[in-house]
Amino acid sequence: MRTERSQELFKRAELCIPGGVNSPVRACRSVGSTPLFIDRAQGAWLYDADGNAFIDYVGSWGPMILGHRHPAVEQAIRKVMERGVSFGAPVDLEVALAEKVMSLVPSLEMIRMVNSGTEATMSALRLARGFTGRNGLVKFDGCYHGHGDSFLVDAGSGVATLSIPGSPGVPDDVIKHTFSIPYNDAETFRNLMAERGKDIAAVIVEPVAGNMGFVRPEMNFLSALRDETEKYGALLIFDEVMTGFRVASGGAQELFGIRPDLSTFGKIIGGGLPVGAYGGRRDIMKHVAPQGPVYQAGTLSGNPLAMAAGLATLEELCRPGFYETLAAKTRKLVEGLTAAAKEAHIPVWCDCIGSMFGLFFIEGPVRNFADARKSDLNRFNAYYAGMREKCIYLAPSQFEAGFVSFAHGDEEIHATIQAARSVLKNL
The missing domain is CATH 3.90.1150.10 (Aspartate Aminotransferase, domain 1)
Known part of the structure; x- marks a missing residue:
């Protein structure tokens, strides 16, 4: 070769x-x-x-x-290019994609488009902290949620591949609020929540792990996350950047019958173009600016090219x-x-x-x-x-x-x- x-x-x-x-x-x-x-x-x-x-x-x-x-995706991109590639203003396609994603994922009552999976998870965590008034985050060893500071402790993907310690450049004050424990270990999770549950804003998880290699969840694990977060008033975030529309039309949450409070998406909803999204319960999402006090913004969010590619992709996925x-x-x-x-x-x-x-x-x-x-x-x-x-x-x-x-x-x-x-x- x-x-x-x-x-x-x-x-x-x-x-x-x-x-x-x-x-x-x-x-x-x-x-x-x-x-x-x-x-x-x-x-x-x-x-x-x-x-x-x-x-x-x-x-x-x-x-x-x-x-x-794929011909349908390419056609959609070509068609929208005749209108322009970026407006920095609302466009009909972002409304259509939001409605489409929400129709497929029942836990989504409102959704905000962003530009990447990392941006989606960072925004979801900030929202969780703003909504609960707490700082603590629980994540799981080997899961990767993008390169946000809080997520790099014991992370997977490239952090694991390159054997990089998970926190250079991340302030100690951020690290002290992050608790990383073994994936699929419901007992350890329950013990942690019994000790620190009232300090935890959010628990974030890949419902099917893909960044430590492929690892399937045990059913009692995901149900324990749902039960314990409800018990202590923490928010459960499903990071479906990878699994969303990949393992089922409604994501892993449909497959396993678990309804998270917030979910993050990316990859497939952009049809290969840079897109992310986060969404969930209406009462939580109403805290996002300009409706609420939790600030998040993105000049290129809702980009018409990406919205068109995502819509075309999801239409194909819905075929019998x-x-x-x-x-x-x-x-x-x-x-x-x-x-x-x-x-x-x-x-x-x-x-x-x-x-x-x-x-x-x-x-x-x-x-x-x-x-x-x-x-x-x-x-x-x-x-x-x-x-x-x-x-x-x-x-x-x-x-x-x-x-x-x-x-x-x-x-x-x-x-x-x-x-x-x-x-x-x-x-």
């Missing part, structure tokens, strides 16, 4: 961009490699600057659920049988990867919900970040390198979930399983 052009671009990037990338995990340092620079994409495929073609399981880190360059078909594709992939590892006598823990999946080089089960960290990282790095050489594009980190799109067909999934079979038998 030729990579000369990507390497040349990376050398230039290192001179003007920290680490040569605009988001840390893209650097591929943890897997002993350098990034591929992507030239274009189509359907389930990426094409790099050297002309190599890859089957894509990153999907721009989640939003490309329809695949790249969409999620059932997508889940079946993902199960087929996971079953094939598991079988390939078994043939090679390599222990793996491979699991999925909807179209999210993950693979750890460990017997399993993987219930939390401590379990995820026991995965054989050297074996993962070799697996990543081998799959990349076979033109399978995976996240360059053990601690990231993978994503299947509707554009992945039997041919792509079969090719991926065959590539894994070849790579695994040589690890």
Whole structure:
């Protein structure tokens, strides 16, 4: 495989961009490699600057659920470009997208559009603190909620990938209000709430973890979060930036039957363009400026291009049988990867919900970040390198979930399983 052009671009990037990338995990340092620079994409495929073609399981880190360059999304973007690309003023499309998202997620009584998942979670936490008059935050080890100060304590995603301590640059006064405990540990959570519950403004969680690798929640865990927050007057925030419209049309909260007080969204609701959103109970959302005293603003929030792309994407997701078909594709992939590892006598823990999946080089089960960290990282790095050489594009980190799109067909999934079979038998 030729990579000369990507390497040349990376050398230039290192001179003007920290680490040569605009988001840390893209650097591929943890897997002993350098990034591929992507030239274009189509359907389930990426094409790099050297002309190599890859089957894509990153999907721009989640939003490309329809695949790249879906005709309906492209048409919507082209149509709105005839009107303009940014107004800094209200536009009909932001109202339409808000109404659409709210119709699909019953817990949303009001919603505010922002520009990224990080902005959504930061805003939701500020709102929770303003509404409750409390400062405390409970999060879970290995979950990632963006790069807001309060969220970087024991965080997942790139923080875990690069083994960065979770709080450089974050004031001690912020850290002291943040309590990070193991995911899926309902008992520890109950004990913490019994001790500090009256100080806690919010409990934030990835209802299906995707930033420590893929880790499914245990049902008693999510129900414990709901019960204890109600008991102590804290707000429950579901971070559905990754799971929203990915695991079900109403997100993980629909799948598991848990109604949070606030939810955050991103990725899919922008159809691949930069969008985030937070919303929830009307009485809470009325505290957001200009209706209330909790200030949050964004010049480009409700951008017409992003709103149009999001609307077009959600319309496609509402087609009959969409999620059932997508889940079946993902199960087929996971079953094939598991079988390939078994043939090679390599222990793996491979699991999925909807179209999210993950693979750890460990017997399993993987219930939390401590379990995820026991995965054989050297074996993962070799697996990543081998799959990349076979033109399978995976996240360059053990601690990231993978994503299947509707554009992945039997041919792509079969090719991926065959590539894994070849790579695994040589690890």
